[in-house]
Amino acid sequence: MNQLEEFAKQVLAEHTEPLHPDLVPYMEISDGGWAMLRHPLVYQVPFFSNGTANAIYAQKQKEIKDALGSWNYAKFVWLHERPYRVEAFKKIAKNLGDVSYWQLLSQIWVDTENQYAYLKDWKKLLTADRMWRNEMMNEEDAELFRSLPEEVTIYRGCQKGLNEKGLSWTLDKSNAEFFAN
Secondary structure, three states: OOHHHHHHHHHHHHHHOOOOOOOHHHEEEOOOOOEEEEOOOOEEOOOOOHHHHHHHHHHHHHHHHHHHHOOOHHHHHHOOOHHHHHHHHHHHHHHOOHHHHHHHHHHHHHHOOOHHHHHHHHHHHHOOOOOOHHHHOOHHHHHHHHHOOOOOOOEOOOEOOEOOOOOOOEOOHHHHHHHHO
C-alpha cells in the first residue's frame, strides 16, 4: 500500500470511528451547514474527524488528571479551550493562594476574546475579597499605572445597545473607535 492509500485509509477510519459519548452533546451545525465541536477540552470549528477529536479528548483527560494530581492549576486551566477557561478557573480558584489567583486570572483575562460571555463571572472574580490584587499587573503595566496622572480619560469601544456594560477600556481613543465600529 502506498502512502496516499495509507493516508486515505486512516482518514476513512477517523470518520467511521464513533465520536466519544462525552463529546456528542457538544456537536453543532452552523448556519452554513458545517459541523462544529465545542467541548471544553476539544474545540474544532470546523469539525475535523471523530478519531482526531477522540484522541485529543483522551490525551487532555489524562493531562487534566495529572495536572490536578500535581496541583498544577495553571496547566489545568490552559488545557481547556479558550471559551471555557473562565469555567475551569472557577473550579480551582479556591485552591489558589492570593498571588497565584490574581496572576492566573490576569493571564486568562488577557487571553480571553469575549469577556462579555462571562460578564457576571468576571465581575465576581475581579471583585474577589483577596489580597494582592496588584499582581494582575506585570511590571510594565505597573510602571505605566504609576506614571499616570491623578486623573485620566479612558474610552470604551462598544456599540449602542451592545455590550455597553462590558469590562474593557483603553487609554487610546482610536483603539476604542476601532472596537466601536
